[in-house]
Structure formats: C-alpha cells, structure tokens
Amino acid sequence: MYLKTLHLKHFRNYGDQRIEFCAPKTILVGDNAQGKSNLLEAVELLATLKSHRTSRDRDLIQDGNAFGQISATLERELGLAEMALILRSGSRRTAMLNGEKLRRQMDxxxxxxAVQFSSLDLDLVRSGPGERRIWIDTLLMQLEPIYAYILQQYTTVLKQRNALLRQWGEKDNSSAAVDATQLAIWDAQLATLGSRVIRRRSRVLKRLTPLAQSWHTAISGSTEDLQIRYAPSVPLTEGEPAAVQQAFLDKIQQRAIAEQHQHTTLVGPHRDDIEFTINHTPARQYGSQGQQRTLVLSLKLAELKLIESVVGEPPLLLLDDVLAELDLNRQNQLLEAIQDRFQTLITTTHLGSFDAQWLNSSQILQVQAGTLINP
Known part of the structure; x- marks a missing residue:
C-alpha cells in the first residue's frame, strides 16, 4: 500500500495543508514543536482510529475551530481508496470511505x-501492563478489525459489572440474592467476550514472537535470547473456546469474595500482562537501556512483517524521533530493514543520521510552524 496524498484541515497546528508523497521514504525535518509528530499522528488515526498522545478529539482540533479533518488518498493492490475523518470538539466524529459516510467507525x-514507532514506545518494556495491552490491542485491530468490536463489547460489559459491584457494596444484605442473580448474568457475558479477547491476544503473540526473536538475535549479534510470554489473568487452557470460558467463570468464583470487598472486577483481559525476558532475566526490571531498546525495535520490525504476511501488502512505517534514541548499530539495523520495502515517514531534527543513498532516495520536507516547505 502507498499513501499518495494527505490533507490536514484545522488539525493540531495545521490550518490547511496538503501533502503529495512522491518517494518511498519521506523525511520530515525541523525543530521541536513545529508539527512533525502531528503529521504522523494524523496517519496513525487513519490506520487505528486512535492517537497514542490523546483520547480526546478536541485536543486534535486547531484552536479556535469547531472541527478538524484528515483526508487521504491510498493506493492499494485493489485500487485507490479515499479516506476521511472529520473530528468535532463537541460531538461524534465522522468516518468516510470513498465519499460515503460509514455507519460504524470500526468499518x-x-x-x-501502519506501524508507529516513537520515542514513547521505548517505555513499552519499562511501563505498566496497561501500555502493553494497548500495544497488542492496537496491532490486533489492524489484523482483525472485528477485534475492535469485541473489545468494545467487553469494555461495556466490564463497566456494567463494576457498577453492579459498587451498588452491591452500598446496599444492605436483603437485596443480595437479587444482585447475585444479576451478577451471574454479567459473569456469563464477561466470560464469553473476555475469552474471545484472550484467545486472540494469545494467537497473535504466538505469530509475532518468532519474528521478534529473529530480529532480536540479529540486532544483538546472537548474544541474547528473547522470550515473550502472555500472562492472562485467566488460565489459558487448550481446546475449545468453551473450555476457556469455563476457566474464566471458575476464576471469577475464586475471586468472588475479594471482588465484593474491592467493588471491582479482578478477573479478565483488562488485568493481563505480556512478559519479556532476555537471557532468562526479566527485561522490565533488569534489562539495560540498550537491551530494552533492542527489544522494542525487534517488536516493531516484527509487527511490520506480521502485518505484511496477514494483509498481503507492506504497511506504512511511522518513525517519530526514534533515531536519536538509538545507537549507531541499531540505527543501521532499522534503516537497513526498511530500504524501499515499506513506505516510511520519519521525523528528525537534523539529517546527520542518514547516509547519502538514503537522502537521495527520500522526499525531504521542512516543517515550520504547521507548514511544509521544500528545502
């Protein structure tokens, strides 16, 4: 796939900016706070409907405006696609495909x-489980768009169940039987939807892990062994989906008293984690900065390969200010892996990290106060 054009209107610090991409690699160069990351964020929204920087649409709209818009022309093997997102500060956004408004944004x-790799991703190993859940869920939404709907359903049921647990704590014991019946209904829905989330996370990690291990071996010079383990809060039994659902329900029963005391759901994929070990040592607590950066770089390169193998076309690669965070060896590994295989948008404050061959084959755009200039 190839992003041909991008048009930003009242988005972040861009008033009305249209970009035509004319090379496999586009380098956005400029000082900090000029709008380089904003441009990559716009592409990320088109790919995932999410921004890793904010969850509020009003933060994405240029000050003083009621709406913002991201439009793009995408070339794929099946033909051209026209995509547009209209963002509103006080109401629901609109998603349009080939001029038609979509009833469901998830469509x-x-x-x-696209695979996004920013300096913030280097905290993926060091941060809490929530960041790793967001990472794997974002990948799954691109590989299986239906997953976004499943996760949304699970989140809705989780909120309802938590509300009931809080109400239970506020009532006297005379209503306990009624509450227990209601809770059993939510338990069944939580187990059904939660087991779908768990099985999909487990499945994608099984496919991603050998790819990441291969990259990690190459980048580390075969000196390090990477292991990735999915750690669900529910035992992941082999066999039919019904077996996972039953394990889910059994675990809920085990934690019932604790949930009644804490008034919140303690079992389910919202409690899962993903564990990384390097040479049998937990990377989060004991990995050096260099090891952690190699790990994250390996994960991102593995994402590229996995999406390409599943979708059948290479995804876009969005590199937001990461070269400065990588040493020369890791920079070379990353740039060598990209070549012209993936359309790449990369931000930087200077061009010193790129050799002549890279610069000659790249489109270079200067970013200055929300305006793109050909240097």
Whole structure:
C-alpha cells in the first residue's frame, strides 16, 4: 500500500495543508514543536482510529475551530481508496470511505495499515501492563478489525459489572440474592467476550514472537535470547473456546469474595500482562537501556512483517524521533530493514543520521510552524 496524498484541515497546528508523497521514504525535518509528530499522528488515526498522545478529539482540533479533518488518498493492490475523518470538539466524529459516510467507525479499520514507532514506545518494556495491552490491542485491530468490536463489547460489559459491584457494596444484605442473580448474568457475558479477547491476544503473540526473536538475535549479534510470554489473568487452557470460558467463570468464583470487598472486577483481559525476558532475566526490571531498546525495535520490525504476511501488502512505517534514541548499530539495523520495502515517514531534527543513498532516495520536507516547505 502507498499513501499518495494527505490533507490536514484545522488539525493540531495545521490550518490547511496538503501533502503529495512522491518517494518511498519521506523525511520530515525541523525543530521541536513545529508539527512533525502531528503529521504522523494524523496517519496513525487513519490506520487505528486512535492517537497514542490523546483520547480526546478536541485536543486534535486547531484552536479556535469547531472541527478538524484528515483526508487521504491510498493506493492499494485493489485500487485507490479515499479516506476521511472529520473530528468535532463537541460531538461524534465522522468516518468516510470513498465519499460515503460509514455507519460504524470500526468499518474504517483495515484499509490503511501502519506501524508507529516513537520515542514513547521505548517505555513499552519499562511501563505498566496497561501500555502493553494497548500495544497488542492496537496491532490486533489492524489484523482483525472485528477485534475492535469485541473489545468494545467487553469494555461495556466490564463497566456494567463494576457498577453492579459498587451498588452491591452500598446496599444492605436483603437485596443480595437479587444482585447475585444479576451478577451471574454479567459473569456469563464477561466470560464469553473476555475469552474471545484472550484467545486472540494469545494467537497473535504466538505469530509475532518468532519474528521478534529473529530480529532480536540479529540486532544483538546472537548474544541474547528473547522470550515473550502472555500472562492472562485467566488460565489459558487448550481446546475449545468453551473450555476457556469455563476457566474464566471458575476464576471469577475464586475471586468472588475479594471482588465484593474491592467493588471491582479482578478477573479478565483488562488485568493481563505480556512478559519479556532476555537471557532468562526479566527485561522490565533488569534489562539495560540498550537491551530494552533492542527489544522494542525487534517488536516493531516484527509487527511490520506480521502485518505484511496477514494483509498481503507492506504497511506504512511511522518513525517519530526514534533515531536519536538509538545507537549507531541499531540505527543501521532499522534503516537497513526498511530500504524501499515499506513506505516510511520519519521525523528528525537534523539529517546527520542518514547516509547519502538514503537522502537521495527520500522526499525531504521542512516543517515550520504547521507548514511544509521544500528545502
């Protein structure tokens, strides 16, 4: 797939900016706080409907405006696709595909695939489980757009169940039987939807792990062994989906008293984690900065390969200010892996990290106060 054009209107610090991409690699160069990351964020929204920087649409809209818009022309093997997102500060956004308004925003997913790698991703190993859940869920939404709907359903049921647990704590014991019946209904829905989330996370990690291990071996010079383990809060039994659901329900029963005391759901994929070990040592607590950066770089390169193998076309690669965070060896590994295989948008404050061959084959755009200039 190839992003041909991008048009930003009242998005972040861009008033009205249209970009035509004319090379496999586009380098956005400029000082900090000029809008380089904003441009990559716009592409990320088209791919995932999410921004890793904010969850509020009003933060994405240029100050003083009621709406913002991201439009793009995407070339895929099946033909051209026109994509647009209209963001509103006080109401629901609109997603449009080939000029038609989509009834469900989730139908927008899967048309543009992209892997985002920013300096913030280097905290993926060091941060808490929530960041790793967001990472794997974002990948799954691109590989299986239906997953976004499943996760949304699970989140809705989880909120309802938590509300009931809080109400239970506020009532006297005379209503306990009624509450227990209601809770059993939510338990069944939570187990059904939660087991779907768990099985999909487990499945994608099984496919991603050998790819990441291969990259990690190459980058570390075969000196390090990477292991990735999915750690669900529910035992992941082999066999039919019904077996996972039953394990889910059994675990809920085991934690019932604790949930009644804490008034919140303690079992389910919202409690899962993903564990990384390097040479049998937990990377989060004991990995050096260099090891952690190699790990994250390996994960991102593995994402590229996995999406390409599943979708059948190479995704876009969005590199947001990461070269400065990587040493020369890791920079070379990353740039060598990209070549012209993936359309790449990369931000930097200077061009010193790129050799002449890279610069000659790249489109270079200067970013200055929300305006793109050909240097």
């Amino acid at each position: 927008f997913l899967g048309h543009l695939n």
